[in-house]
Amino acid sequence: MKVLVTGATGFIGRQLSLILAMQGYEVKALCRNTDHPYLIKHKNIEPVTGNILYRQSLGRAMQDCQQVYHTAAMAKMWCRNPDDYHETNVVGTRNVLEVAANAGVQKMVYTSTCGVWGPTVKHPMSENDPRIAGFPIAYERTKYLAELEVQNFIKHGIQIVTVNPSRVYGEGPVTESNTVGKMVSAYMRGKWRFIPGNGEQVANYAFLSDVVEGHIAAMDKGQSGERYILGGEDISFNEFFNTVCEVSGKQHRLIHLPLKAIEFYSHVEKLKTQLTGLRPFFLPEFAERLKYDQKYSSNKAITHLGYRITPFAEGMHKTINYLKQA
């Protein structure tokens, strides 16, 4: 069977392409540049040049494909042109949906994010819980708007399942949107020196292999129109770095940086970017988020998709081994 993977050079997309290829699918790997270093070479992977913003290229790529995994997105923390988030995540998704419907694609899995829920209060969020905060973060806002595009499109007869990974980490390249990879590799080089606030803030970390399996299970068993959180364990910053320290065997002293200081620094960074156009290291909307937990429950995916969670220590062990070799 032929399947298309958009975002085939991305952190999730490239691993998904590989696993599908190993399972015997004929994978068409959509990427803007087929010479991209992160594109995986495999006899079942056919690189296809294309861009989700150009519908013609999508039409060619989707020919004879029965299934589409739409993982392509703008997931960076910052873009020089802020409209890029809307273009890629909302307009791009609309293009993929429309072209897929015309090309006779039977089923699609859309990769969203737990960021559409964002901050949590006390208990982990699940699929039916409401979002409680606004949308100052462009990535979360545009992924939410893209989910609305998907919901609108379900009526057109094509089956679409949405998956919502949390903060994904694992055996893959340290790309710009791979925040966990950036943190861990910096720690191992002794370049990561701080923990935000008291370190008690909790976030949910999903292991890449689990997330990839979750995508494939969503295609096989997922109900059209439903959303499935693909997460992992809820871990605080303190637990996170304790695990990284134990697993890597590298002990670096980390300073607890007060949130107020981070907030102040984020405003300085924002001003720097506004004045100079240089890439900011951090922004106020992310500093604000450090005050909240981000806990998510994968129970729906576990029950309905057979989703499995790799324990954090085990996943981090594999990740660190990968980073050491890379």
Added chain:
Amino acid sequence: MITQTAIITGASEGLGKSFAIELASRHINLVLVSLPASGLPELASFIRKNFEVKVNYLEIDLTLAESYPAIFNYLSAEQITTHLLINNAGLGNWSWFEDLNIGFYKKQIELNVITPVLLTRLFLAQADTACTSYILNVGSLGGLFVVPKKQVYGATKSFIRYFTKCLQLELHGSNVKISLLSPGGINTKPELLVMNNKLKGISKATIMEPGHVARIAIDGLLKGKKEIIPGMINRVLVLLNSLLPAAVKEIIIRQRLATIIKS
């Protein structure tokens, strides 16, 4: 101290949802009112679980005349006395007057004008005079500035401004506090999320997040502030509005109108 209970209209989305979260985080019980199929049961169960307050909800259409007594009949059947009323439900528009049909304007006026007036009347009738009751009427800076393409919306918010200011005089010295909330743009509905993020300069700086507006509004309400204008830039605009001569303001609005017509 007794636990207070608040009625919030239009509670399922946007600013209404932020009011619900803000009040729940202050340990105030809630009665949420919104249209059917707007996600109210999910919101109610989320708030109960995460904030440990009592949450009741009513899925009704506030443009129907029978809805107003229905809310208070329900409350008296449940033996709930409410201490706060958040008149939040409203219908906005951003369109030339002739572009929308009469059904829309009828609904807009019913929801923005008739609903808050009648709910305020019924709320005061059940209020416990022994303790302080609070009413928050959600107006808009649009009730103060004349903005093209907001003709009926702005007029309904001007109505709310007059209504609130007048009740403040009538109820002076009583145990009822009424505040007018006059926000600028808020990032709420999906279409506003798209539109507001295309703005630049001062216009962009006046836009606020719903959670922030709700926090400022509830602080002001509980302090008994007469009018709450969230955001420094919005307050400066209001100040300028009172300082500038009418002729200058008209020139500015006409220039704005010219750019709107061009776009």
